Amino acid sequence: MSLRIVVPVKFVPDATGERRFGDDLTVDREDVDGLLSELDEYAVEQALQIAGEADDAVVTVVTVGPEDARDALRKALSMGADKAVHVEDDDVHGSDVIATSLVLAKAVEKTGFDVVVCGMASTDGTMGVLPALLAERLGVPQVTLLSEVSVSGGVVSGRRDGDAATERLEASLPAVVSVTDQSGEARYPSFKGIMAAKKKPVESLDLDDLGIGADEVGLGGSWTLVESAAERPARTAGTVVKDEGEGGRQLAEFLAGQKFI
Amino acid sequence: MADVVVYVDHVDGAVRKPTLELLTLARRLGEPVAVALGAGAAGTARVLGEHGAVRVLVSEAAEFGEFLVVPKVEALQAAVEAVSPVAVLVASSAEAKEVAARLALRIGSGVLTDAVDVEAGAEGPVATQSAFAASFTTKSRVSRGVPVITVKPNSAPVEPSPAAGAVEELSVSFSEGARGTKVVSRTPRESSGRPELTEAAIVVSGGRGVNGAENFAVIEALADSLGAAVGASRAAVDAGWYPHTNQVGQTGKSVSPQLYIASGISGAIQHRAGMQTSKTIVAVNKDAEAPIFDLVDYGVVGDLFDVVPQLTEEIKTRKG
Ligand SMILES: Cc1cc2nc3c(=O)[nH]c(=O)nc-3n(C[C@H](O)[C@H](O)[C@H](O)COP(=O)(O)OP(=O)(O)OC[C@H]3O[C@@H](n4cnc5c(N)ncnc54)[C@H](O)[C@@H]3O)c2cc1C
Numbered sequence: 355m356s357l358r359i360v361v362p363v364k365f366v367p368d369a370t371g372e373r374r375f376g377d378d379l380t381v382d383r384e385d386v387d388g389l390l391s392e393l394d395e396y397a398v399e400q401a402l403q404i405a406g407e408a409d410d411a412v413v414t415v416v417t418v419g420p421e422d423a424r425d426a427l428r429k430a431l432s433m434g435a436d437k438a439v440h441v442e443d444d445d446v447h448g449s450d451v452i453a454t455s456l457v458l459a460k461a462v463e464k465t466g467f468d469v470v471v472c473g474m475a476s477t478d479g480t481m482g483v484l485p486a487l488l489a490e491r492l493g494v495p496q497v498t499l500l501s502e503v504s505v506s507g508g509v510v511s512g513r514r515d516g517d518a519a520t521e522r523l524e525a526s527l528p529a530v531v532s533v534t535d536q537s538g539e540a541r542y543p544s545f546k547g548i549m550a551a552k553k554k555p556v557e558s559l560d561l562d563d564l565g566i567g568a569d570e571v572g573l574g575g576s577w578t579l580v581e582s583a584a585e586r587p588a589r590t591a592g593t594v595v596k597d598e599g600e601g602g603r604q605l606a607e608f609l610a611g612q613k614f615i
Numbered sequence: 616m617a618d619v620v621v622y623v624d625h626v627d628g629a630v631r632k633p634t635l636e637l638l639t640l641a642r643r644l645g646e647p648v649a650v651a652l653g654a655g656a657a658g659t660a661r662v663l664g665e666h667g668a669v670r671v672l673v674s675e676a677a678e679f680g681e682f683l684v685v686p687k688v689e690a691l692q693a694a695v696e697a698v699s700p701v702a703v704l705v706a707s708s709a710e711a712k713e714v715a716a717r718l719a720l721r722i723g724s725g726v727l728t729d730a731v732d733v734e735a736g737a738e739g740p741v742a743t744q745s746a747f748a749a750s751f752t753t754k755s756r757v758s759r760g761v762p763v764i765t766v767k768p769n770s771a772p773v774e775p776s777p778a779a780g781a782v783e784e785l786s787v788s789f790s791e792g793a794r795g796t797k798v799v800s801r802t803p804r805e806s807s808g809r810p811e812l813t814e815a816a817i818v819v820s821g822g823r824g825v826n827g828a829e830n831f832a833v834i835e836a837l838a839d840s841l842g843a844a845v846g847a848s849r850a851a852v853d854a855g856w857y858p859h860t861n862q863v864g865q866t867g868k869s870v871s872p873q874l875y876i877a878s879g880i881s882g883a884i885q886h887r888a889g890m891q892t893s894k895t896i897v898a899v900n901k902d903a904e905a906p907i908f909d910l911v912d913y914g915v916v917g918d919l920f921d922v923v924p925q926l927t928e929e930i931k932t933r934k935g
């Protein structure tokens with residue numbers, strides 16, 4: 355049987371644009387240009403490499419997000435993924451990470467998986483906990499934040515560079531993996547890949563298809579609540595001097611004035 | 616009085632500073648009950664007691680070191696069931712965030728990550744967070760269950776507050792699932808002798824402008840003159856000039872020191888995401904148009920190889 359690899363990818367607002375919150379204090383995903391989270395490109399890359407090492411493998415990319423999130427799936431398909439699943443339902447809007455993990459877990463289960471490869475964090479929420487939650491919900495080992503990963507003989511192994519130590523990890527499949535941006539450059543879609551992606555299947559699912567009630571997700575089904583969001587006041591313009599030979603000493607003077615020296 | 620569970624971050628019994636900051640925050644919400652796990656856990660009690668921990672629940676089971684994340688989740692779950700706290704506070708590190716999230720799901724509670732402040736509110740603790748590379752500040756709370764909140768380093772002062780710090784054994788029986796991910800080997804990071812990046816009061820960072828691994832000596836010399844930690848941009852890390860553990864930014868460490876000095880760093884959004892909440896920001900860059908200058912309290916337009924050594928010398932002279 356072929357190795358079933360599932361890659362959850364997120365459609366996120368472009369970090370180089372003006373990101374903001376909507377009136378309901380959820381991330382504005384409508385008026386800001388979005389794209390496949392750059393950190394999920396690393397997950398797609400590692401999934402494709404794992405598939406390449408296997409005798410036979412199918413890589414499915416899954417996203418939970420609005421209509422435009424399809425762009426993220428297209429990009430992943432053009433990189434080389436085989437098929438895509440798009441979970442789209444108005445009731446999902448406003449879901450926090452625990453609610454999102456429910457939807458993704460059901461979608462991954464429905465797709466069928468041996469290994470799930472996530473990114474290390476989304477570039478908008480930046481929580482970096484969804485892969486752990488997915489493992490919890492699916493009841494399989496979590497092998498996360500890997501800078502190196504390989505799958506062979508039904509075992510996933512990898513290197514995790516933690517705060518205090520570097521660890522070598524190992525778990526039996528099925529498992530949930532996440533990979534960092536240290537895992538290796540992601541490939542660019544080739545022209546051929548982009549053309550091929552147009553013909554690849556994208557399955558659409560809603561909450562009914564996944565057997566999830568509207569009250570389990572969205573703003574109402576989330577277990578956290580954003581009470582307010584305020585733009586940080588711009589930093590007051592500081593002093594910028596040109597170095598005319600005394601720049602280092604001027605800087606020292608400033609630091610001394612601030613009691614750092 | 617209500618209890619607040621504080622998950623202790625320690626290395627062989629040496630409590631890390633962010634945990635002491637958590638105790639300060641926990642005392643705003645109730646009486647801190649610390650949970651220390653793994654080798655050396657019992658050794659944390661004295662310091663925790665000095666900073667307000669009324670009780671310290673300890674388990675030194677081998678599983679915490681042998682398997683990833685889940686044994687810690689199960690121990691914290693046992694602690695929550697034993698204590699019935701009003702909140703669980705965890706210091707934000709990559710691993711601790713994973714532990715916190717899984718714990719929250721298990722106990723049917725919401726989770727908030729990377730808070731920079733936590734205050735008591737009418738409907739439970741309110742967490743302040745930064746969003747979109749710190750261009751927004753949000754206030755959130757948990758609307759279901761026992762709030763689980765992870766807090767970034769440098770979010771609160773360390774305050775002595777003597778309490779009993781009574782050690783109690785925490786008994787945990789691990790499920791089969793706790794043994795799912797084996798830690799086959801662990802290589803502790805060698806200490807640079809400098810302060811920990813996320814905990815340091817001053818961070819001195821270098822970027823692509825440093826132009827070579829050997830040139831990082833210039834950045835290190837400045838750091839040492841100030842007793843600071845050394846940071847690096849991703850460009851410098853990707854070039855192999857400095858270790859990834861020192862990277863500041865979205866995919867590196869997030870720092871919030873009293874003083875951040877950026878040299879040869881342009882100030883890309885992903886770098887700003889990791890340092891924008893620093894109290895005072897200083898930059899040296901030869902390009903007057905570099906976006907980093909939008910953030911600075913003081914900036915010098917100039918060659919870092921002229922400015923930084925002169926600054927280091929002047930600091931040494933002034934410090935005598
Ligand atoms: C998903 C994603 C995640 C990322 N995560 C991070 C992250 O965590 N951290 C991070 O830092 N970046 C991150 N980046 C990369 C980020 O976008 C920038 O590419 C990076 O921060 C640039 O590093 P830099 O400022 O050192 O280099 P550059 O942008 O090349 O800037 C170098 C600067 O040095 C100046 N300079 C050159 N020589 C001298 C000299 N002799 N004296 C003084 N100044 C000099 C130049 O004027 C220039 O402004 C990420 C990118 C992506 C897409």
Ligand SMILES: Nc1ncnc2c1ncn2[C@@H]1O[C@H](COP(=O)(O)O)[C@@H](O)[C@H]1O
Pocket residue numbers: 361362363364365391393394397416417418419451454458471472473474475476477479480481482483484485
């Ligand atoms: N809405 C989503 N749809 C699909 N995958 C997601 C979604 N949100 C998060 N992920 C995955 O989970 C990882 C970590 O996300 P987070 O915990 O939100 O920072 C991402 O890199 C993705 O692989």
